[in-house]
Amino acid sequence: xxxxxxxxxxxxxxxxxxxxxxxxxxxxxxxxxxxxxxxxxxxxxxxxxxxxxxxxxxxxxxxxxxxxxxxxxxxxxxxxxxxxxxxxxxxxxxxxxxxxxxxxxxxxxxxxxxxxxxxxxxxxxxxxxxxxxxxxxxxxxxxxxxxxxxxxxxxxxxxxxxxxxxxxxxxxxxxxxxxxxxx
Amino acid sequence: xxxxxxxxxxxxxxxxxxxxxxxxxxxxxxxxxxxxxxxxxxxxxxxxxxxxxxxxxxxxxxxxxxxxxxxxxxxxxxxxxxxxxxxxxxxxxxxxxxxxxxxxxxxxxxxxxxxxxxxxxxxxxxxxxxxxxxxxxxxxxxxxxxxxxxxxxxxxxxxxxxxxxxxxxxxxxxxxxxxxxxx
DNA sequence: GTCTATACCACGATAGAC
DNA sequence: GTCTATCGTGGTATAGAC
Numbered sequence: 001x002x003x004x005x006x007x008x009x010x011x012x013x014x015x016x017x018x019x020x021x022x023x024x025x026x027x028x029x030x031x032x033x034x035x036x037x038x039x040x041x042x043x044x045x046x047x048x049x050x051x052x053x054x055x056x057x058x059x060x061x062x063x064x065x066x067x068x069x070x071x072x073x074x075x076x077x078x079x080x081x082x083x084x085x086x087x088x089x090x091x092x093x094x095x096x097x098x099x100x101x102x103x104x105x106x107x108x109x110x111x112x113x114x115x116x117x118x119x120x121x122x123x124x125x126x127x128x129x130x131x132x133x134x135x136x137x138x139x140x141x142x143x144x145x146x147x148x149x150x151x152x153x154x155x156x157x158x159x160x161x162x163x164x165x166x167x168x169x170x171x172x173x174x175x176x177x178x179x180x181x182x183x
Numbered sequence: 184x185x186x187x188x189x190x191x192x193x194x195x196x197x198x199x200x201x202x203x204x205x206x207x208x209x210x211x212x213x214x215x216x217x218x219x220x221x222x223x224x225x226x227x228x229x230x231x232x233x234x235x236x237x238x239x240x241x242x243x244x245x246x247x248x249x250x251x252x253x254x255x256x257x258x259x260x261x262x263x264x265x266x267x268x269x270x271x272x273x274x275x276x277x278x279x280x281x282x283x284x285x286x287x288x289x290x291x292x293x294x295x296x297x298x299x300x301x302x303x304x305x306x307x308x309x310x311x312x313x314x315x316x317x318x319x320x321x322x323x324x325x326x327x328x329x330x331x332x333x334x335x336x337x338x339x340x341x342x343x344x345x346x347x348x349x350x351x352x353x354x355x356x357x358x359x360x361x362x363x364x365x366x
Numbered sequence: 367g368t369c370t371a372t373a374c375c376a377c378g379a380t381a382g383a384c
Numbered sequence: 385g386t387c388t389a390t391c392g393t394g395g396t397a398t399a400g401a402c
Contacts, residue, residue, distance in 0.1 A: 016197075
Protein backbone atom coordinates (compact mmCIF):
# COMPACT_ATOMS: atom_id res chain seq x y z
CA UNK A 1 0.00 0.00 0.00
CA UNK A 2 2.90 2.34 0.68
CA UNK A 3 4.22 1.09 -2.64
CA UNK A 4 1.01 2.00 -4.39
CA UNK A 5 0.97 5.46 -2.86
CA UNK A 6 4.63 5.87 -3.79
CA UNK A 7 3.95 4.99 -7.40
CA UNK A 8 1.11 7.50 -7.63
CA UNK A 9 2.87 10.29 -5.73
CA UNK A 10 5.91 9.86 -7.96
CA UNK A 11 3.98 10.08 -11.20
CA UNK A 12 1.29 12.66 -10.34
CA UNK A 13 2.71 14.41 -7.30
CA UNK A 14 1.28 14.44 -3.78
CA UNK A 15 -1.31 17.14 -4.43
CA UNK A 16 -2.09 15.60 -7.81
CA UNK A 17 -2.98 12.27 -6.22
CA UNK A 18 -6.24 11.85 -4.32
CA UNK A 19 -7.15 9.42 -1.62
CA UNK A 20 -9.67 8.09 -4.13
CA UNK A 21 -6.85 7.42 -6.61
CA UNK A 22 -4.89 5.42 -4.06
CA UNK A 23 -7.96 3.48 -2.97
CA UNK A 24 -8.91 2.68 -6.55
CA UNK A 25 -5.41 1.39 -7.34
CA UNK A 26 -5.69 -0.90 -4.31
CA UNK A 27 -9.26 -1.89 -5.15
CA UNK A 28 -10.44 -0.60 -1.81
CA UNK A 29 -12.90 2.04 -0.72
CA UNK A 30 -11.31 5.38 0.27
CA UNK A 31 -12.43 4.97 3.86
CA UNK A 32 -10.49 1.70 4.20
CA UNK A 33 -7.20 3.61 4.01
CA UNK A 34 -7.92 5.43 7.24
CA UNK A 35 -7.59 2.17 9.17
CA UNK A 36 -3.85 2.33 8.28
CA UNK A 37 -3.02 6.03 8.19
CA UNK A 38 -4.40 9.02 10.00
CA UNK A 39 -4.34 11.19 6.89
CA UNK A 40 -2.98 11.52 3.39
CA UNK A 41 -0.13 13.61 4.77
CA UNK A 42 0.85 10.78 7.11
CA UNK A 43 1.26 8.44 4.13
CA UNK A 44 3.66 10.89 2.53
CA UNK A 45 5.46 11.44 5.82
CA UNK A 46 6.04 7.71 6.15
CA UNK A 47 7.48 7.48 2.63
CA UNK A 48 9.69 10.51 3.12
CA UNK A 49 11.00 9.13 6.38
CA UNK A 50 11.68 5.65 4.96
CA UNK A 51 13.48 7.18 2.00
CA UNK A 52 15.74 9.31 4.13
CA UNK A 53 16.47 6.43 6.48
CA UNK A 54 17.41 4.05 3.69
CA UNK A 55 19.65 6.69 2.12
CA UNK A 56 21.38 7.64 5.34
CA UNK A 57 21.83 4.03 6.40
CA UNK A 58 23.39 3.15 3.05
CA UNK A 59 25.89 6.00 3.32
CA UNK A 60 26.78 5.22 6.92
CA UNK A 61 27.25 1.55 6.17
CA UNK A 62 29.62 1.88 3.23
CA UNK A 63 31.66 4.52 5.00
CA UNK A 64 32.43 2.02 7.76
CA UNK A 65 34.21 -0.30 5.36
CA UNK A 66 35.80 2.35 3.18
CA UNK A 67 39.04 2.63 5.12
CA UNK A 68 40.72 5.92 5.96
CA UNK A 69 41.76 7.25 2.57
CA UNK A 70 39.63 10.25 1.52
CA UNK A 71 39.58 9.02 -2.09
CA UNK A 72 38.19 5.64 -1.07
CA UNK A 73 35.66 7.29 1.23
CA UNK A 74 34.38 9.59 -1.52
CA UNK A 75 34.21 6.69 -3.91
CA UNK A 76 32.18 4.63 -1.43
CA UNK A 77 29.78 7.44 -0.59
CA UNK A 78 29.15 8.41 -4.21
CA UNK A 79 28.73 4.82 -5.33
CA UNK A 80 26.11 4.22 -2.61
CA UNK A 81 24.39 7.53 -3.34
CA UNK A 82 24.16 6.69 -7.04
CA UNK A 83 23.02 3.11 -6.55
CA UNK A 84 20.31 4.33 -4.21
CA UNK A 85 18.91 6.86 -6.66
CA UNK A 86 19.24 4.56 -9.66
CA UNK A 87 17.48 1.62 -8.02
CA UNK A 88 14.79 3.59 -6.18
CA UNK A 89 13.95 6.39 -8.60
CA UNK A 90 10.34 6.82 -7.47
CA UNK A 91 11.29 7.10 -3.82
CA UNK A 92 14.02 9.59 -4.73
CA UNK A 93 11.59 11.72 -6.69
CA UNK A 94 8.98 11.79 -3.94
CA UNK A 95 11.55 12.52 -1.25
CA UNK A 96 13.05 15.37 -3.26
CA UNK A 97 9.92 16.94 -4.73
CA UNK A 98 7.16 16.32 -2.24
CA UNK A 99 8.80 16.66 1.17
CA UNK A 100 7.91 20.34 1.20
CA UNK A 101 4.23 19.43 1.03
CA UNK A 102 4.55 18.20 4.61
CA UNK A 103 3.96 20.46 7.59
CA UNK A 104 7.29 21.13 9.33
CA UNK A 105 6.57 18.88 12.30
CA UNK A 106 5.96 15.86 10.08
CA UNK A 107 9.04 16.56 7.96
CA UNK A 108 11.43 17.40 10.77
CA UNK A 109 12.91 13.93 11.47
CA UNK A 110 13.61 13.41 7.77
CA UNK A 111 15.19 16.84 7.43
CA UNK A 112 17.50 16.05 10.31
CA UNK A 113 18.60 12.85 8.56
CA UNK A 114 19.13 14.77 5.35
CA UNK A 115 21.40 17.25 7.05
CA UNK A 116 23.43 14.41 8.51
CA UNK A 117 23.83 12.78 5.10
CA UNK A 118 24.93 16.06 3.55
CA UNK A 119 27.41 16.56 6.36
CA UNK A 120 28.85 13.09 5.82
CA UNK A 121 30.08 13.97 2.34
CA UNK A 122 31.17 17.46 3.27
CA UNK A 123 33.26 16.19 6.16
CA UNK A 124 35.06 13.67 3.98
CA UNK A 125 35.78 16.40 1.45
CA UNK A 126 37.04 18.85 4.03
CA UNK A 127 39.26 16.21 5.59
CA UNK A 128 40.70 15.48 2.15
CA UNK A 129 41.31 19.18 1.61
CA UNK A 130 43.03 19.46 4.99
CA UNK A 131 45.23 16.50 4.06
CA UNK A 132 46.13 18.15 0.76
CA UNK A 133 44.51 15.35 -1.24
CA UNK A 134 41.62 17.33 -2.68
CA UNK A 135 41.64 20.74 -4.35
CA UNK A 136 38.01 21.59 -5.13
CA UNK A 137 37.31 25.14 -6.28
CA UNK A 138 34.77 25.48 -3.45
CA UNK A 139 34.01 22.71 -0.94
CA UNK A 140 30.29 23.39 -0.44
CA UNK A 141 29.51 24.03 -4.12
CA UNK A 142 31.49 20.97 -5.13
CA UNK A 143 29.71 18.79 -2.59
CA UNK A 144 26.39 20.06 -3.95
CA UNK A 145 27.50 19.32 -7.51
CA UNK A 146 28.55 15.80 -6.57
CA UNK A 147 25.28 15.14 -4.79
CA UNK A 148 23.29 16.58 -7.70
CA UNK A 149 24.55 13.88 -10.08
CA UNK A 150 22.67 11.26 -8.08
CA UNK A 151 19.58 13.30 -7.31
CA UNK A 152 18.97 14.03 -10.99
CA UNK A 153 19.36 10.40 -12.08
CA UNK A 154 15.64 9.50 -12.00
CA UNK A 155 15.01 12.15 -14.66
CA UNK A 156 17.15 10.61 -17.38
CA UNK A 157 18.62 7.25 -16.42
CA UNK A 158 17.00 4.05 -17.71
CA UNK A 159 18.22 0.96 -15.83
CA UNK A 160 16.98 -1.17 -18.75
CA UNK A 161 19.35 0.59 -21.17
CA UNK A 162 22.95 -0.07 -22.10
CA UNK A 163 24.41 1.47 -18.97
CA UNK A 164 24.12 -0.76 -15.92
CA UNK A 165 23.92 0.58 -12.39
CA UNK A 166 27.32 -0.63 -11.30
CA UNK A 167 29.09 1.00 -14.24
CA UNK A 168 27.14 4.20 -13.65
CA UNK A 169 28.19 4.22 -10.00
CA UNK A 170 31.82 3.93 -11.07
CA UNK A 171 31.38 6.79 -13.54
CA UNK A 172 29.92 9.03 -10.85
CA UNK A 173 32.69 8.15 -8.43
CA UNK A 174 35.23 9.00 -11.12
CA UNK A 175 33.48 12.31 -11.87
CA UNK A 176 33.38 13.18 -8.18
CA UNK A 177 37.10 12.56 -7.79
CA UNK A 178 37.84 14.63 -10.87
CA UNK A 179 35.83 17.53 -9.44
CA UNK A 180 37.76 17.26 -6.20
CA UNK A 181 41.10 17.08 -7.97
CA UNK A 182 41.73 13.79 -6.19
CA UNK A 183 44.17 11.04 -7.18
CA UNK B 184 0.19 38.11 -12.90
CA UNK B 185 2.44 35.46 -14.40
CA UNK B 186 4.89 36.47 -11.71
CA UNK B 187 2.33 35.90 -8.99
CA UNK B 188 1.39 32.51 -10.36
CA UNK B 189 5.06 31.64 -10.66
CA UNK B 190 5.71 32.52 -7.04
CA UNK B 191 2.81 30.37 -5.86
CA UNK B 192 3.51 27.43 -8.17
CA UNK B 193 7.14 27.44 -7.05
CA UNK B 194 6.36 27.38 -3.36
CA UNK B 195 3.25 25.17 -3.25
CA UNK B 196 3.36 23.33 -6.56
CA UNK B 197 0.88 23.55 -9.42
CA UNK B 198 -1.67 21.17 -7.91
CA UNK B 199 -1.11 22.71 -4.50
CA UNK B 200 -2.06 26.15 -5.76
CA UNK B 201 -5.69 27.00 -6.51
CA UNK B 202 -7.12 29.59 -8.84
CA UNK B 203 -8.51 31.18 -5.70
CA UNK B 204 -4.98 31.43 -4.25
CA UNK B 205 -3.73 33.24 -7.32
CA UNK B 206 -6.75 35.55 -7.41
CA UNK B 207 -6.38 36.42 -3.74
CA UNK B 208 -2.68 37.25 -4.15
CA UNK B 209 -3.63 39.61 -6.97
CA UNK B 210 -6.60 41.02 -5.03
CA UNK B 211 -8.96 39.93 -7.78
CA UNK B 212 -11.93 37.63 -7.97
CA UNK B 213 -11.19 34.14 -9.34
CA UNK B 214 -13.32 34.74 -12.41
CA UNK B 215 -11.23 37.76 -13.42
CA UNK B 216 -8.30 35.48 -14.25
CA UNK B 217 -10.23 33.83 -17.05
CA UNK B 218 -10.15 37.06 -19.05
CA UNK B 219 -6.38 36.45 -19.39
CA UNK B 220 -6.01 32.68 -19.50
CA UNK B 221 -8.24 29.90 -20.74
CA UNK B 222 -7.47 27.67 -17.78
CA UNK B 223 -5.10 27.09 -14.89
CA UNK B 224 -3.11 24.72 -17.07
CA UNK B 225 -2.61 27.45 -19.64
CA UNK B 226 -0.98 29.66 -17.02
CA UNK B 227 1.50 26.91 -16.24
CA UNK B 228 2.04 26.22 -19.93
CA UNK B 229 2.94 29.87 -20.49
CA UNK B 230 5.45 29.85 -17.62
CA UNK B 231 7.00 26.58 -18.76
CA UNK B 232 7.33 27.86 -22.29
CA UNK B 233 8.85 31.20 -21.22
CA UNK B 234 11.32 29.41 -19.00
CA UNK B 235 12.49 27.07 -21.69
CA UNK B 236 12.75 29.88 -24.22
CA UNK B 237 14.82 32.08 -21.93
CA UNK B 238 17.12 29.17 -21.13
CA UNK B 239 17.57 28.07 -24.72
CA UNK B 240 18.09 31.63 -25.94
CA UNK B 241 20.74 32.23 -23.29
CA UNK B 242 22.66 29.12 -24.31
CA UNK B 243 22.42 29.87 -28.01
CA UNK B 244 23.54 33.44 -27.54
CA UNK B 245 26.68 32.76 -25.51
CA UNK B 246 27.70 29.94 -27.82
CA UNK B 247 27.83 32.40 -30.72
CA UNK B 248 30.57 34.44 -29.08
CA UNK B 249 32.45 31.56 -27.50
CA UNK B 250 34.82 30.92 -30.37
CA UNK B 251 35.72 27.49 -31.65
CA UNK B 252 37.65 25.96 -28.77
CA UNK B 253 35.62 23.22 -27.00
CA UNK B 254 36.89 24.39 -23.61
CA UNK B 255 35.66 27.93 -24.20
CA UNK B 256 32.35 26.63 -25.50
CA UNK B 257 31.76 24.45 -22.45
CA UNK B 258 32.74 27.30 -20.19
CA UNK B 259 30.28 29.63 -21.92
CA UNK B 260 27.41 27.13 -21.86
CA UNK B 261 27.87 26.19 -18.22
CA UNK B 262 28.27 29.79 -17.09
CA UNK B 263 25.02 30.73 -18.82
CA UNK B 264 23.24 27.65 -17.49
CA UNK B 265 24.33 28.41 -13.95
CA UNK B 266 23.54 32.14 -14.11
CA UNK B 267 20.08 31.29 -15.42
CA UNK B 268 19.27 28.89 -12.59
CA UNK B 269 20.84 31.06 -9.90
CA UNK B 270 19.00 34.23 -10.93
CA UNK B 271 15.64 32.64 -11.75
CA UNK B 272 15.31 29.90 -9.14
CA UNK B 273 11.50 29.92 -9.03
CA UNK B 274 11.17 29.63 -12.79
CA UNK B 275 13.71 26.82 -12.76
CA UNK B 276 11.83 24.93 -10.08
CA UNK B 277 8.47 25.25 -11.83
CA UNK B 278 9.92 24.27 -15.19
CA UNK B 279 11.64 21.23 -13.73
CA UNK B 280 9.00 20.01 -11.28
CA UNK B 281 5.66 21.01 -12.75
CA UNK B 282 6.06 20.54 -16.50
CA UNK B 283 4.78 17.00 -16.18
CA UNK B 284 1.47 18.34 -14.84
CA UNK B 285 0.76 19.60 -18.35
CA UNK B 286 -1.03 17.49 -20.93
CA UNK B 287 1.45 16.46 -23.64
CA UNK B 288 0.08 18.82 -26.27
CA UNK B 289 0.60 21.86 -24.03
CA UNK B 290 4.09 20.75 -23.00
CA UNK B 291 5.31 19.70 -26.42
CA UNK B 292 6.88 22.97 -27.62
CA UNK B 293 8.81 23.34 -24.39
CA UNK B 294 10.00 19.72 -24.50
CA UNK B 295 11.31 20.30 -28.00
CA UNK B 296 13.30 23.30 -26.78
CA UNK B 297 14.61 21.28 -23.85
CA UNK B 298 15.89 18.57 -26.16
CA UNK B 299 17.65 21.18 -28.25
CA UNK B 300 19.33 22.68 -25.21
CA UNK B 301 20.48 19.26 -24.03
CA UNK B 302 21.83 18.51 -27.48
CA UNK B 303 23.77 21.78 -27.52
CA UNK B 304 25.95 20.69 -24.60
CA UNK B 305 26.26 17.11 -25.76
CA UNK B 306 27.43 18.19 -29.22
CA UNK B 307 30.13 20.43 -27.79
CA UNK B 308 31.30 17.59 -25.56
CA UNK B 309 31.36 15.05 -28.37
CA UNK B 310 33.22 17.43 -30.61
CA UNK B 311 35.77 17.93 -27.85
CA UNK B 312 36.11 14.17 -27.48
CA UNK B 313 36.57 13.73 -31.23
CA UNK B 314 39.30 16.39 -31.14
CA UNK B 315 41.00 14.59 -28.27
CA UNK B 316 40.50 17.53 -25.92
CA UNK B 317 38.02 15.87 -23.55
CA UNK B 318 38.18 12.45 -21.92
CA UNK B 319 34.92 12.03 -19.97
CA UNK B 320 34.22 8.56 -18.60
CA UNK B 321 30.88 8.59 -20.43
CA UNK B 322 29.66 11.46 -22.60
CA UNK B 323 25.94 11.24 -21.85
CA UNK B 324 26.33 10.63 -18.12
CA UNK B 325 28.88 13.40 -17.86
CA UNK B 326 26.64 15.83 -19.74
CA UNK B 327 23.83 14.94 -17.34
CA UNK B 328 26.11 15.47 -14.35
CA UNK B 329 27.20 18.86 -15.64
CA UNK B 330 23.64 19.94 -16.27
CA UNK B 331 22.56 18.69 -12.85
CA UNK B 332 24.84 21.18 -11.07
CA UNK B 333 22.74 24.05 -12.39
CA UNK B 334 19.34 22.40 -12.07
CA UNK B 335 19.89 21.69 -8.38
CA UNK B 336 21.04 25.22 -7.55
CA UNK B 337 17.63 26.55 -6.42
CA UNK B 338 17.60 23.94 -3.65
CA UNK B 339 20.67 25.17 -1.82
CA UNK B 340 22.13 28.34 -3.26
CA UNK B 341 21.40 31.68 -1.58
CA UNK B 342 22.31 34.64 -3.81
CA UNK B 343 22.37 36.85 -0.69
CA UNK B 344 25.16 34.77 0.86
CA UNK B 345 28.92 34.98 0.55
CA UNK B 346 29.09 33.32 -2.86
CA UNK B 347 28.10 35.64 -5.69
CA UNK B 348 26.58 34.40 -8.93
CA UNK B 349 29.56 35.23 -11.09
CA UNK B 350 31.98 33.33 -8.86
CA UNK B 351 29.60 30.40 -8.72
CA UNK B 352 29.38 30.33 -12.52
CA UNK B 353 33.16 30.16 -12.69
CA UNK B 354 33.21 27.34 -10.16
CA UNK B 355 30.70 25.34 -12.18
CA UNK B 356 32.62 25.93 -15.39
CA UNK B 357 35.77 24.72 -13.66
CA UNK B 358 34.00 21.62 -12.32
CA UNK B 359 32.58 20.86 -15.76
CA UNK B 360 36.01 21.04 -17.35
CA UNK B 361 37.47 18.83 -14.64
CA UNK B 362 34.77 16.23 -15.28
CA UNK B 363 35.55 16.34 -18.97
CA UNK B 364 39.27 16.06 -18.38
CA UNK B 365 39.70 19.28 -20.35
CA UNK B 366 42.78 21.52 -20.20
C1' DG C 367 -10.30 -3.93 8.43
C1' DT C 368 -13.50 -3.27 5.04
C1' DC C 369 -17.92 -1.81 3.67
C1' DT C 370 -21.93 1.86 2.48
C1' DA C 371 -23.18 6.26 2.99
C1' DT C 372 -22.44 10.83 3.56
C1' DA C 373 -20.87 15.34 5.68
C1' DC C 374 -18.65 19.31 4.48
C1' DC C 375 -15.70 21.96 1.85
C1' DA C 376 -12.77 23.61 -1.89
C1' DC C 377 -12.01 22.98 -6.61
C1' DG C 378 -12.06 24.82 -11.70
C1' DA C 379 -14.87 27.11 -14.55
C1' DT C 380 -19.03 29.75 -16.42
C1' DA C 381 -23.07 33.19 -16.80
C1' DG C 382 -24.34 37.55 -17.15
C1' DA C 383 -24.42 42.45 -15.32
C1' DC C 384 -21.66 46.61 -15.50
C1' DG D 385 -11.76 43.34 -17.66
C1' DT D 386 -13.74 42.96 -13.31
C1' DC D 387 -17.63 42.01 -10.57
C1' DT D 388 -21.40 38.78 -8.01
C1' DA D 389 -23.29 34.54 -8.03
C1' DT D 390 -23.33 29.91 -8.79
C1' DC D 391 -22.89 25.30 -11.16
C1' DG D 392 -21.19 20.72 -10.96
C1' DT D 393 -17.47 17.92 -9.43
C1' DG D 394 -14.28 15.87 -6.69
C1' DG D 395 -11.55 16.66 -2.39
C1' DT D 396 -10.49 14.71 2.68
C1' DA D 397 -12.35 12.62 6.20
C1' DT D 398 -15.94 10.45 9.40
C1' DA D 399 -20.06 7.50 11.12
C1' DG D 400 -21.63 3.29 11.92
C1' DA D 401 -22.82 -1.54 10.32
C1' DC D 402 -20.64 -6.01 9.59
